[in-house]
Amino acid sequence: MQKSLINPNGNWIAAANHLIGDETAVAHAVIISVRGSAPRELGANMLISENQIWNTIGGGSLEFEVMEQARRLIKEIGLKVEGRNRKVLNLALGPDMGQCCGGTVKVLLEILSQADIKKLSKHSKKLVVLEHPLKSGASTEVLRTDEDKNFKPFLKKESFILPTARKLDPLFIYGAGHVGRALVKIIEHTDFDIHWVDIDEKRFPEGSTSNFSKVIALDPALIASHAPSNAYHVIITHSHPLDEAICFALLSKDQFRFCGLIGSKTKNARFRSRLSKMGIKAEQLKKLTCPIGIDEINSKQPVKVAISIAAQLSIWQETNGIRMV
Template identity: 40%
Template sequence: MGFDLTALASVVDVHGPVVRIVIAETKGSAPRDAGTSMLVWADGQSGTIGGGTLEFQAIAAAKRLLGTPGKWRRAFTKVPLGPALGQCCGGAVSLLAEVYGPAEVANLTRLASGAAHLSRPVLSGPAPTGAAATPHAMLAAGRLAEPFAEAEVPLWIYGAGHVGRALVWQMQRLGFAITWVDTDAGRFPDPLPDGITPLIAARPNEVVRYAPPEAMHLIVTYSHALDLELCHVILGHSFRFAGLIGSATKWTRFRARLAQLGHAPVQIARITCPIGLPELGKEP
């Protein structure tokens, strides 16, 4: 958990100014931990700080804050979680709401290039600064410090069979931003694991162009023909890593076919096949 500047910048780019609400501190029992945040804009929101009346009132206050003038607008509130809110946690939370527009995001982007942590006062006015290392949100002396969230590596997994499912189950806990591609919605588990973006495509090779150039790709589909099409298209697209499920014999055939399709040996060698460590066995 941390300050996700990438997500914030994306929302500001689409919706304009937003308010980021973060739980700055908790006392006693609370629905979510310090550092939990959500984003609110004029006609929408994303994330949650725990739901209920606490969140409802925080969203209403955030929308009022959006309408106030000035730079680095902030609102700090201490909220007891008792019967008045219809919540029986019995503790209390402190909320910091901050308005972020393009100028503020640009300022934070410059700051994040040289600092791993963010510190700012809970009152409107002063711009944020770098902070001493802190593993989580920390409120002290009228300032809130948070670590910047590490950028997630985009990982595209093709195939929702038993191997694809096993990979997603493991990879989702390792800090990847996973896009899971298959030809049929019925092949995905229900419910989907948290944080996974499913992508249903009759021809998965046609969606490769939407992957960012720094993405990693794992090809584990049910079809050798589809595997080959994906390898062919990925080799024509910028990528960080590509791995293909299969045996050494399969890869020998694929190398020959990819060469016939016009790919140079040095480019073909960028695909890893087989994938995995043989000494660990064949279990996904």
């Protein structure tokens, strides 16, 4: 079995388009009910084809059982698949399944044919809310087309309401050096829409950029000044003057969610002094986190610095942002 490399936080319909290829059908599995402890939350979903999967509903025996039933159902339907085939699985996460969670989950299995995916594909590049019937027969329909980030999946009597994608927070990472490269590898599949900024294209690693936007900018501070007001910013460039210019652009505009700067206590003190002389007020300076990263990690190895920054970002997001589950 091969795990799909498509961003798990991306649009699941786009992922289904990719997975189905020449296959007859793909199964869409989504957790529609959780009682007690479970490895994933309400609305967690995955796709299952004969040889690939996309995303996860928790791994372990739960996921294995769902995959087995999904592939069995696809084979039973065979070449007669016309879509709209569904089944609700009731799964107890106890000793019989080899799991210790102790909770119970319900998983909706939907078998999607080529025709089903083609019909849904018009929603593959945007966030809409779909109503998924629990029984076979009725088609999946659009319930809402707005991008309400506070919207949460929920179960109705005869259907389950689920957005086509998770709403991601914009994250601007300035610097494609050792720490930047390590950081992007760690967080590229989390709840961030990553904009990776550097002055030199050669600094970026070769290969796919499907999980982040690469931005080559002669003046990264200009990018910072035009970022959305709900963005997170991580400043880890190779240049202190460049770091300072980006900090000034962000703090002077004062429209961002979080701003973190790599550095020592000495760099922190010097930057605050210089920025203050440049006109940044004390209240604005309080919004700059330097050094960025959690206190428990003190190593200066690039990958550990990146882990520390990633942990800080996750804490910021979990405690201050409204997460869509």
